[in-house]
Amino acid sequence: MTCDEVRSKLEPYVDSELSDGELAEFEPHLRNCASCAADALGLLQMKRLTRAAGVRYSPTPDFRLRMEQSIRSKSKAPWWSIRFPKLALAALAAAVLLASVIVWQRHAERDRAFTELADMHVAAMASTNPVDVISTDRHTVKPWFAGKLPFSFDLPELQNSGFTLAGGRVAYFEHASGAQLLFTVRKHQISVFIFQQQSGNMPFSLGTSASTKLAFHMETWSERGLRYFIISDAPASDVHALSRLLRNAAH
């Protein structure tokens, strides 16, 4: 091999990309050519230096935890999509579905909606900017939504309630815009979603319900044309207490 041929392959050499056959030709030249050997050494040292300098940034433990929780909850969220053993249970599942298709559809729609809202809640928790308007003052947060939403809503007085308003952002659900409000109680965060209750766009045409999925407590109800959802990992009693405050504020 000539020096030019060797130099054209020095980078694949330091990157361990040469085949055994190429190495067999390559290495004897390096042993006998001080100039090419010096170039190879220089490249190797730069590669080592770059490797050492390149491992520079580490995620914070808090961010790692948030991502783990987010991935875990999303991986497990669509509980209706848990795979059953393929053949044997397929027939049984089909029979069950046929027998209860209407009920199932209603539940599936609710589950999907709950999951989507839970996703939005988890995404907000994982975000470094969970809200677009940051304020503990309801008289700041509520006006912020004016002009951004096709409806208005009332927020409760939270003094001595244990709840704190953290802020809000515009959220989208079922092709409609709504409000996502973030509250805190002790160390828990609570999302409150408010959307317009229009026929057809909400899988929650029936009144009030409360449920627990994946350690999230959720409540939903309809009030004066608006559909409210509360989602949190806070105890169900806290979720219910906040729902009562919101309902009272709406009256």
Add this chain to the structure above:
Amino acid sequence: MADAQSNFGSFEELAMPLFARLYNFAHWLTQDRSEAEDLVQETCLKALKGFASFQQGTNFRAWMYRILRNTFLTSRSGLKSTTISLDDEEDDGAEPVARGTPESILLASMEQQTVQGVLEALSVQFREIILLCDVEEMSYQEIATTLAIPIGTVMSRLSRARRAMRESLSDARIRATSRGVSR
């Protein structure tokens, strides 16, 4: 997805071991902690949604980095970074290594901080390929998959990136030497 999960591990099992490296790469691209966190988060959520279509037997790491890089390129800071033209790029294989001052002498005196500064100053296209090759230790094939370019382009771009890095390091050394002389 069922097969992928049952035969290939869950998304979490595959993705979390890459988490710290993905974050490091994202931070190098964005040069900002908050943006890097958003980028990693969006990457993981996109990958999780697309995990069903992930082909078992293909390279999960390259797939994740490809999603991260594509997500970055469509972000605000990513769009800003792509204004540098790569029109003169050809699949002409690696270029010969530029010769000059023995780098062994030069590099021995370089502080890690200087190398980091030089890496930061490189264009995103050069920075990312050096990071993928030298820090992530990806093969040329993995880099080609991640960047969606032919292997020949990987080699030529890598070579040009390293040359740019060498020149910047050399300039940094000259500046450091002249500062020392002037004292």
